[in-house]
Amino acid sequence: MTKNAATQERTIGASRSRASEENSKQPLLGTIFDFASRQYLLGILVLLCIGVGILKPAFWSGGNISNVLFQATFVGLAACGMTLLIAGGILDLSVGGVIAVSSIAVATVLPYTTIGGALALALVIGALLGLFNGLLVTYVRIAPFIATLGTLYLFLGVAFIWTSGNVVSITSSNYRSFTTETIGRIPVPFLIFIAAAFLTYCLLYRTYFGRTLRAFGSNERAAVLAGMPVKRTKVLVFVVAGICFALAGVFMSGRLASAEGNMAIGFEMDVIAAVVVGGTALRGGRGTAFGTFVGAILFAVLNNALNLLGVASYWQYVLTGTVLVTAIAIGARRSSSAEVRGAG
């Protein structure tokens, strides 16, 4: 009887989100089913791929697939950092600036140093710019999205001044092959993106840092009163995000074989959209690395489909904005509370 009831409970509960506690007792099957029932986005992605594949068979060609995966990687690597930030109730609009500055740094030093040195420099610069953002938000106490809007233009200005508005080309063929290598049809950067997404998950749910982050994301005052190192963690999450953005910049510049000031203008929209569509709520307190992973691929497929179908590229601006605002409106309707920390 009890066994029967438990089974029944499991089958009903699997489709509900609150059944996760129940399922933890029935490890494998229940967890997988529960996980799958929440990943409606994955279903949309599969349907989209099939649909586009039927309309334009060229979608499934090897070159196009690796192209889509590359696009997903650029957005996705940056989105990993953004997922952490949004889980903490923070938003960073300076993505485009960080990518530009770190890529230009790579392109400038490459002729004089090894690939490893250039890579390290890019990541250090990303970390420093993130640190700057973090200090502005935490210690000068400026609302995150407005502070980073200011630093976006500050960083872009630095990038333009550094290059005098020109394009810096990357001639090192080793660097280019390092950043654009593929194993079969799967680009190596995409594998790095998978690793980064997994690391993001671990960072969010398996570390003290992630716990503090989620704590002040859902209630900053409570986290402070509980004695958590909120300020330090806040600065640190900006630094981690800065490193993620710089990493995206490294692969982007490798793919473009050049770096310039406006290589990633408007990129913050794509990144935020991928994170939010993936299911990380702007309220903070929760974050899903897997959702971000799917969201990044979804947007890459969507944009690729528009290109294949010959739609004017300006429609991509309209589409990204509409999808973003729709996703948030649906989320707000479901939770009937759209309070966002740091908005005022």
Added chain:
Amino acid sequence: MADSTAAVVEELVDDDRKRSAERARKAEQRRRVFQNAGVLIPFILVLLAGIFIIPNFISSSNITNMLVNAAILAFVGYGMTVVIAVRGIDLSVGSAQALTACITVAVVNSMGPLAGSLAGVVVGALLGLVNGILVTRFRVPGFIATLSTLSVYRGVVLLFTGGAPIASTSTGFNSIATSSLLGVPVPFIAAVVLGIAMAFALDRTRFGKHLVAVGGSPESALDTGVKINRILLFSYVAAGTGAGIAGVFLASQLGVVNGSISSGLELEAIAIVVLGGTSMAGGRPRIGGTFIAAALLSMINSGLNLLNVPSFYQYVALGALLVFALSIDGAQRSAVRRMLEGRN
């Protein structure tokens, strides 16, 4: 015995009340000092630097130019002041201005200057209405709703123009921005008149009081029976209309417009509003401050142009100006808080 205790208590309460009133008065005084110093000191410094260091700064053509630019900025700033005063933000003003400017020129060419100007203002108001509906009906946080529409409106204007510039063929329309009354450019007069009207409306009308109440404390305003959603909707429409009016004057000033003008305008608008003393914490619109800050920014831009500074440095100057304004705002708030709590 009981009587004397009551008298003593009363005296103590009275004393305390007096002290807290005194503290509030001093806090208000300190706030005013911060707000005025924050905008007036830079204004005077830049003005003096311009007059004594920069060649041709006080030539009549440059003064006219600066006044027109200040007026165009001020229109956007007025709308942004209202939105920020209700704790919102409008990041889409740049795209909205570009769209209104392009539509204005298209309508001017087909139906004449009057219809064109009207169309521009109406389109601006409609774009603001879309933002307002997203925020009030769909409960999307203001900054993310307008970040999305920033992208959408930009896409729409690029689709509308097809990426090509549109030239206005009406000489009558093109002379609006440069015409002058008693030596003062017409747009400047319009900005002053509208500014005075708005300052009056915010300070003296019931609607203005409600707006300040919503910005100061939305919860209390709701409990008092103020229709919050209507106020929020109106403030976003005001921001859109401001961008629309500015777009009409900009179209008239430039004569030739394209889909990519006014990008980054949101940063200038937010910078002048905050620099003018309107607090990001809401509830304190300062139209006069916005106007002076608009003139300051116009002087800075013009000065940098006359000194032949590459335009990239203007990005940096703008980013730094915004961070400076926000730091002043933060310092002002914490100084006032300290004052009210009786420390220092």
